[in-house]
Amino acid sequence: MTNVFAPAWLTDHNSYRVVARAEALALPKTADELIAVLQESVGERTVLLGHGCNVILSRNHYDASVRFVSTKGLDTAVVLADGLVKAAAGTRLRGVCRAAAQAGLSGLERLWDIPGSVGGAAFMNAGAYGASFYDVVASVEVFFPGTGEVTTLTREQCRPAYRLTAFQGTDAVILGVTLRLSPADPAAILREMGRIGKLRRSKLPYNLPSAGSVFRRPEGAPPVGQIMEEAGLKGFTIGGAQISPRHAGIIVNAGGATGADILAVVEEMRQAARERYGVELVLEQVVL
Numbered sequence: 001m002t003n004v005f006a007p008a009w010l011t012d013h014n015s016y017r018v019v020a021r022a023e024a025l026a027l028p029k030t031a032d033e034l035i036a037v038l039q040e041s042v043g044e045r046t047v048l049l050g051h052g053c054n055v056i057l058s059r060n061h062y063d064a065s066v067r068f069v070s071t072k073g074l075d076t077a078v079v080l081a082d083g084l085v086k087a088a089a090g091t092r093l094r095g096v097c098r099a100a101a102q103a104g105l106s107g108l109e110r111l112w113d114i115p116g117s118v119g120g121a122a123f124m125n126a127g128a129y130g131a132s133f134y135d136v137v138a139s140v141e142v143f144f145p146g147t148g149e150v151t152t153l154t155r156e157q158c159r160p161a162y163r164l165t166a167f168q169g170t171d172a173v174i175l176g177v178t179l180r181l182s183p184a185d186p187a188a189i190l191r192e193m194g195r196i197g198k199l200r201r202s203k204l205p206y207n208l209p210s211a212g213s214v215f216r217r218p219e220g221a222p223p224v225g226q227i228m229e230e231a232g233l234k235g236f237t238i239g240g241a242q243i244s245p246r247h248a249g250i251i252v253n254a255g256g257a258t259g260a261d262i263l264a265v266v267e268e269m270r271q272a273a274r275e276r277y278g279v280e281l282v283l284e285q286v287v288l
């Protein structure tokens, strides 16, 4: 296989829109191409990117020793019989929600408007309003570069929990997912998606680049946003990174933020939670 890695800006590959340059980015278009790129990269430092809606790019330049592989090109969703929907890893979760609604299939309504790919949602177990991605997962197709094995795992084998799956901390690469949804009236599904969309837009800072909630929900303490408000940190800014004045659990890029700015604000938030509640906040976002 010829070298498919090329230099590229990562600005469009991270929802914070941090400006960063990579010397090696591959954009395979099919699962076979993705597997080939990953096989060729065994032993190299490889970073898998979905749509980059849950990552913090810590550097403004990554030399060729870091190989970025994006799943954005793997973008197909098919509605099958019996309420099953099959989607490739790079498909937008929003697109799958829309396709399901049009087909009269219910189950994804509360996940409507969560940015990112199906692969990212399956890796992170994305969720909102009491629903999580694995509520509707039937199976996940995974490639393990270490062993070269492609396998289909059941929902239980993925061991989903709050923003956790068996894939985190492993070299597993999600190739695609099959969802099991229930028949319902398309108009009712769209109405519910509309309600969720409005709710999200009224609470979350969709007006500025971010990567959603910075931390996992802490145990034994109020929600992160509340802790930051109590600490007077709403609107707190370092460089271009700001604790959103709209939702204090979210950092936004208010203009020209670097990864270092974001990480400095992350530290400030951690310190505030430590001082006020004695809790160690755990990052939900992935630092690259």
Ligand SMILES: Cc1cc2nc3c(=O)[nH]c(=O)nc-3n(C[C@H](O)[C@H](O)[C@H](O)COP(=O)(O)OP(=O)(O)OC[C@H]3O[C@@H](n4cnc5c(N)ncnc54)[C@H](O)[C@@H]3O)c2cc1C
Pocket (backbone or CB within 6 Å): 015, 047, 048, 049, 050, 051, 052, 053, 054, 055, 071, 089, 114, 115, 116, 117, 118, 119, 120, 121, 122, 123, 124, 125, 126, 127, 128, 167, 172, 173, 174, 175, 204, 205, 206, 210, 211, 212, 213, 286
């Ligand atoms: C405005 C906004 C609101 C948000 N609201 C929510 C919310 O309500 N609930 C929620 O859960 N999240 C939310 N998020 C975070 C984000 O949308 C989710 O975590 C999403 O599932 C990330 O998908 P992605 O494709 O962007 O993953 P990326 O950010 O690209 O990757 C995240 C992690 O997943 C890994 N990964 C990605 N694809 C694969 C794959 N195919 N195989 C193996 N590993 C993979 C990456 O290596 C990385 O470690 C929000 C983000 C934004 C910007």
